[in-house]
Amino acid sequence: MGLIKELVVDPLQTDFRYQLILMGPFASMFERLHETKLLDAMLDLGVDSNLHLRVLPSTHWDQFDPRASVVGVWYGGSASFAESTDHERMLTTVFNCGATVIPLVKLLSRFSESVPPELGYLRSINGLEWNDERVVSDILKGFGLTRRQRQAFVSYKRTDSESIARQVAHMLFDRGYQVFLDTASVERGVPFQDVLRDRLADTDLVVLLDSPNALDSKWVHEELDLVHQLGIGVLQLFWTRADPNNPSGLQSLATKGTELATERFPLESHHFLDPSNMLGDNAYLTSETLKSVADKAERARIRSLGSRRNRVISGLRAELVRKNLDLQLCPPGLVSITRDGRTIATAYTVAGLPDALLIDEHEARIAGNRERRAAMERSDFGPYRLVYDGLGILNERLHHSHG
Numbered sequence: 087m088g089l090i091k092e093l094v095v096d097p098l099q100t101d102f103r104y105q106l107i108l109m110g111p112f113a114s115m116f117e118r119l120h121e122t123k124l125l126d127a128m129l130d131l132g133v134d135s136n137l138h139l140r141v142l143p144s145t146h147w148d149q150f151d152p153r154a155s156v157v158g159v160w161y162g163g164s165a166s167f168a169e170s171t172d173h174e175r176m177l178t179t180v181f182n183c184g185a186t187v188i189p190l191v192k193l194l195s196r197f198s199e200s201v202p203p204e205l206g207y208l209r210s211i212n213g214l215e216w217n218d219e220r221v222v223s224d225i226l227k228g229f230g231l232t233r234r235q236r237q238a239f240v241s242y243k244r245t246d247s248e249s250i251a252r253q254v255a256h257m258l259f260d261r262g263y264q265v266f267l268d269t270a271s272v273e274r275g276v277p278f279q280d281v282l283r284d285r286l287a288d289t290d291l292v293v294l295l296d297s298p299n300a301l302d303s304k305w306v307h308e309e310l311d312l313v314h315q316l317g318i319g320v321l322q323l324f325w326t327r328a329d330p331n332n333p334s335g336l337q338s339l340a341t342k343g344t345e346l347a348t349e350r351f352p353l354e355s356h357h358f359l360d361p362s363n364m365l366g367d368n369a370y371l372t373s374e375t376l377k378s379v380a381d382k383a384e385r386a387r388i389r390s391l392g393s394r395r396n397r398v399i400s401g402l403r404a405e406l407v408r409k410n411l412d413l414q415l416c417p418p419g420l421v422s423i424t425r426d427g428r429t430i431a432t433a434y435t436v437a438g439l440p441d442a443l444l445i446d447e448h449e450a451r452i453a454g455n456r457e458r459r460a461a462m463e464r465s466d467f468g469p470y471r472l473v474y475d476g477l478g479i480l481n482e483r484l485h486h487s488h489g
Contacts, residue, residue, distance in 0.1 A: 103138045104229045105154040107180055109173045110161035110201075113143060115190075115216055123222045127385075130392040131231050144169060147176055156185035157228035161216070162200035163192060174202050186228030189213035190221060219381040220261065223388065232391055236263040237438065238383065239289040239318075241309045246297035246365050254293055254323075257376045258383065286312045288439040291387040293379075294347065296324040297365060298339045310344075316475075317397045319348035319390020321383050325364060326352050348393075349386040351379060394437035402435065402473050421473075433471040 106124075108116050121141075128135045142150060150156075158180035160173075167173075180187055181204065189211055191200040197213050198206050205211050214221055226232045238258045242251040255265045266285040282305070286292070292313050300306050313320060322344055329337035336354065355361035357375040360368070371379070399421065403413050406423060411430075414422040423431040 103154055104133075104140070104231075105151060105156045106139065106141045106225065107147070107150065107156065107158040107176065107185075108141065108143045108161070109158060109177055109180075110190075111163045111165050111167040111170070111173075112161040112192075112216075113159075115161050116141070116143075116159065119216055120221055120225075124225060127222050127226060127388045128231070130389045131226070132392055132396060133231065144172065144176070150176075150179070152183040155229045156180060156183055157225050158185055158187040159221075159225065160187060160189045160201060160205055162189055162197075162205070162213075164196065164199050174204065177202065177204055186224075187211065188221065188224050188228065190216050190218075192216055219384040223384050226388065232388070233290075233438075236261070236387065237266075237289045237291070238263045238387075239266045239286055239292045239309075240295070241292055241300075241306055241313075242295035243297055243300045243303040243306055246299050247295045247369065249367055249369055250371055251295055253371055253376060254295070254379060257380050258293070261380055261383075282309065283312060286316060286318065289318060290438070291348075291383060291390050292318050292320045293383065294320050294322045294344070296322050296339075296341050296344060298325055301341050317394050319386050319393060320344075321349045321351065321379070321386040322347035323351045323353055323379065326354050328355075348389050349382045351382055391437050395435050398435040398437065398473060398475050401475060402433070431471055433473045436472050436474040438474065 124139075125135050128139060133139070140149065140151075140154070158177065160177065177187065187205065189197075189201045189205040191197050191213055192215065193200075194213060194215055201213065205213070214224070223232065223236075227234055236258075240251050240255050240258075242248065244251075251267060255267045258265050266289065286309065292309070294300075294306075294310070322340070324338060324340035324344070326336045326338055328335065336352070338352065340350075340352075353364070353371075353375075355364065357371055358364050359370045359372055363369050399415065402421065406413050410425075412424045414424060416422065421433050421435060422429050423433060
């Protein structure tokens with residue numbers, strides 16, 4: 087309720103860069119299911135939602151501003167509602183400004199009967215169920231606060247947990263991730279260590295399968311050292327065993343020194359298809375456990391991206407100070423570089439490698455803002471830059487990016 091109650095503000099004191107349009111017969115579900123998660127995720131990304139996010143239910147559609155970064159969410163359902171014509175008209179308006187629209191339904195099996203034709207057979211837009219953890223991530227992606235391609239790296243000891251690693255990789259793939267899975271993701275004849283560093287440099291999240299013998303692996307050690315250097319977020323799955331002398335009834339088998347993982351998930355016997363088989367080739371997690379891991383991964387990924395971007399900004403600020411330049415930070419990681427009060431360049435800070443897809447996203451975002459494009463044509467803005475740390479990235483990829 088907080089955001090919607092605070093909509094009446096002095097526009098001169100705020101800069102609503104992001105607008106979320108709530109539509110559909112069950113639009114009120116946003117407050118119960120997604121508001122708090124969205125605010126927390128924006129905070130993790132360094133965005134002050136009080137200043138930069140405006141949530142517009144139907145009672146505040148008159149404050150819609152197409153110059154902002156807009157995302158529409160349609161909370162569908164089979165129930166008819168009195169304002170359906172107004173909501174469908176607003177849906178067309180959101181589409182016409184080129185914004186992302188995310189259809190949400192209670193059950194995907196009833197998707198076609200729960201959304202209007204503009205979201206169903208006319209456009210064939212994929213939907214999500216109300217309680218899917220990807221909802222907030224997709225809103226952030228629509229705002230341009232995170233890159234469109236999710237990247238994950240699964241770190242594990244093959245003799246302990248290869249079957250589980252493959253389960254987790256398939257689960258993440260189904261969630262839209264590109265997944266790096268140890269030697270299975272490396273071509274023959276390619277130096278493994280170089281590829282390892284390169285893939286970690288461009289990942290959003292590391293999933294560490296911290297089995298009892300995981301740190302016996304040379305590669306897991308190297309991977310965790312690189313993860314620490316790069317500041318990548320970690321979702322740690324660690325094993326437990328029954329311990330009647332412990333108040334919780336469990337003893338953690340997590341490796342010492344890994345307690346600062348971004349998110350942690352203790353694996354108990356009931357998380358496995360065969361509770362008596364928790365390690366080795368025949369150990370598998372239940373489908374319910376995999377869903378819980380996927381939900382944790384979504385939250386950990388957002389925190390990881392925010393942390394990595396902040397590291398890039400800190401490094402850029404230190405470099406600019408040495409050159410007697412100033413930096414003004416705007417969300418999400420957009421910085422203006424100034425000299426004597428005059429903007430000489432504008433930069434987007436990037437976590438990972440600025441590949442062709444990411445560069446295209448930023449070009450579209452710049453060109454899509456009519457006011458900014460007009461200002462650039464008047465030479466009020468200096469050149470745009472993408473700033474990234476480059477740690478671990480293969481030299482040939484760095485040369486290609488600079489070219």
